Amino acid sequence: MLEEAWQFLITHPSQFATALGVHVALSAAALAIAAGIAIPVGIVAAHRPRAAFAAINVANIGRTLPSLAVLALVMPLLGTGFLPSLFALSLLALPPILINTLVGIRGIDAEVVDAARGMGMTARGILAKIEWPLALPVIFAGLRTAAIQVISGAVLAAFIGGGGLGDFITAGIAMMAVPQLLVGAIPVTLLALGADYAFGALQRRITPRGLRVA
Amino acid sequence: MIEIAHLSKRFAASGPPAVDDLSLSIGEGEICVLIGPSGCGKTTTMRMINRMIEPDSGVIKIAGRDVTNIDAVELRRSVGYVIQQVGLFPHMTIGENVATVPQLLGWDSARIASRVDALLEQVDMDPKRYRDRYPRELSGGQKQRVGVARALAADPPVMLMDEPFGALDPITRAALQDEFLRLLYELRKTIVFVTHDIDEALKMGTRIAILRSGRLVQFDRPQAILAHPSDAFVEAFVGDDRALKRLGLLNVGRFAVAGAPPAGAPAIDASQDLRDALSALLAANVDVGAVVDGQGVNRGVITLHAIRAALA
Numbered sequence: 001m002l003e004e005a006w007q008f009l010i011t012h013p014s015q016f017a018t019a020l021g022v023h024v025a026l027s028a029a030a031l032a033i034a035a036g037i038a039i040p041v042g043i044v045a046a047h048r049p050r051a052a053f054a055a056i057n058v059a060n061i062g063r064t065l066p067s068l069a070v071l072a073l074v075m076p077l078l079g080t081g082f083l084p085s086l087f088a089l090s091l092l093a094l095p096p097i098l099i100n101t102l103v104g105i106r107g108i109d110a111e112v113v114d115a116a117r118g119m120g121m122t123a124r125g126i127l128a129k130i131e132w133p134l135a136l137p138v139i140f141a142g143l144r145t146a147a148i149q150v151i152s153g154a155v156l157a158a159f160i161g162g163g164g165l166g167d168f169i170t171a172g173i174a175m176m177a178v179p180q181l182l183v184g185a186i187p188v189t190l191l192a193l194g195a196d197y198a199f200g201a202l203q204r205r206i207t208p209r210g211l212r213v214a
Numbered sequence: 215m216i217e218i219a220h221l222s223k224r225f226a227a228s229g230p231p232a233v234d235d236l237s238l239s240i241g242e243g244e245i246c247v248l249i250g251p252s253g254c255g256k257t258t259t260m261r262m263i264n265r266m267i268e269p270d271s272g273v274i275k276i277a278g279r280d281v282t283n284i285d286a287v288e289l290r291r292s293v294g295y296v297i298q299q300v301g302l303f304p305h306m307t308i309g310e311n312v313a314t315v316p317q318l319l320g321w322d323s324a325r326i327a328s329r330v331d332a333l334l335e336q337v338d339m340d341p342k343r344y345r346d347r348y349p350r351e352l353s354g355g356q357k358q359r360v361g362v363a364r365a366l367a368a369d370p371p372v373m374l375m376d377e378p379f380g381a382l383d384p385i386t387r388a389a390l391q392d393e394f395l396r397l398l399y400e401l402r403k404t405i406v407f408v409t410h411d412i413d414e415a416l417k418m419g420t421r422i423a424i425l426r427s428g429r430l431v432q433f434d435r436p437q438a439i440l441a442h443p444s445d446a447f448v449e450a451f452v453g454d455d456r457a458l459k460r461l462g463l464l465n466v467g468r469f470a471v472a473g474a475p476p477a478g479a480p481a482i483d484a485s486q487d488l489r490d491a492l493s494a495l496l497a498a499n500v501d502v503g504a505v506v507d508g509q510g511v512n513r514g515v516i517t518l519h520a521i522r523a524a525l526a
Binding site: 113117119121133134208211 | 266290301
């Protein structure tokens with residue numbers, strides 16, 4: 001079975017490379033867009049109790065939506081192809097990053113921020129020197145969750161013509177061709193595992209020494 | 215040094231005021247203790263001094279300058295700030311924590327480094343050993359030492375301390391009280407010290423302001439508050455043992471009289487307080503104790519009669 005999958009892969013190298021490239025591009029771009037929106041929004045909302053409450057609730061609802069449903073909802077609005085897929089995947093990546101940014105900042109001990117303010121740090125200084133470094137490990141955990149979700153969610157982009165490794169999987173299922181299915185499924189799994197490992201390692205690195213468990 | 219005039223603050227429009235027309239004048243080098251039951255407004259008053267809370271009305275002046283005319287951030291950098299939970303920055307080393315305000319003020323790194331080491335030594339923390347450690351590696355007492363060092367960093371003339379020893383065990387608390395009393399006295403800081411512990415107030419304060427429901431009930435020296443509580447509230451607040459507490463503030467040496475101690479008289483060190491002396495006399499069941507100095511040399515006697523006279 002694996003032998004046949006390998007045969008399929010080496011006989012369709014450019015098709016595979018394109019699919020892999022699209023998949024990675026789609027995932028990375030979606031993650032970057034979501035982070036670019038969720039982190040600033042999270043930081044702003046974290047300092048406003050009502051906004052934080054609302055944001056966490058909205059994000060939690062967002063998190064319960066099935067990936068396929070999000071993609072299906074996007075299609076009638078934006079049509080098919082790469083951009084609608086990117087839009088849907090970005091939407092999918094928002095909640096974990098937003099929630100972790102909020103939790104990361106709001107989870108900082110109140111007296112630490114009080115001491116910083118009392119010693120004459122500006123709001124901006126507190127954000128840069130206190131809140132950001134202390135919240136960063138939690139924000140990174142959100143990015144890690146989002147990355148895995150987006151990489152696996154990107155498989156579904158095939159349904160709305162977004163391309164990626166999902167093409168092999170859908171085609172494999174449609175034609176009952178298991179080797180072809182594996183050419184899509186195995187790399188996706190490896191990508192997700194690799195992202196999990198990479199973000200995990202990064203998360204440990206950016207955790208301030210004073211917070212690391214000895 | 216600090217003038218507070220007709221200060222008021224209300225948190226909820228409908229609720230009672232947290233601070234109600236409070237006026238206080240605190241002299242340079244004084245340790246002014248704000249004390250009272252929970253919700254009396256002591257912490258709110260303290261936090262209005264460095265504008266962590268903005269007053270509704272009234273004026274606060276530090277060294278003649280109205281604090282509302284000073285930029286809040288600049289003001290806070292010039293006033294030491296110590297809180298009960300310490301609030302050390304967990305991701306920064308002890309040295310970086312202590313360097314916070316000098317960093318904000320833009321000192322050069324050599325000056326900061328030497329200042330940090332000097333401060334750590336001042337609070338009895340070996341700089342070589344602790345400078346590069348992180349807060350989580352310290353005990354509660356050590357954290358508060360660092361907290362005080364951090365507040366002293368830019369040598370502010372005024373320090374605000376909100377129950378700085380409140381979270382410590384009794385032995386560590388007593389040791390730090392003694393040590394910081396000496397240090398702060400040496401440094402001639404003007405201190406506003408918030409506590410709810412009357413014994414701590416009597417020990418630390420040069421003057422004590424007793425607050426109730428946002429109003430100042432009595433503002434006087436510890437001796438005077440114990441001797442002449444202004445009303446039933448203050449009397450109850452200082453406790454039924456206020457006579458004993460007064461004795462606790464008086465030094466044996468001051469009340470010793472000349473004379474040779476009788477045989478069997480307990481030896482009482484001149485640096486102890488009259489409360490200790492009374493306890494020693496009662497324990498030995500005698501009327502006269504021998505007063506000795508640090509070297510054990512006789513300095514006269516202390517009598518039950520003299521102890522009673524001290525309270526008169």
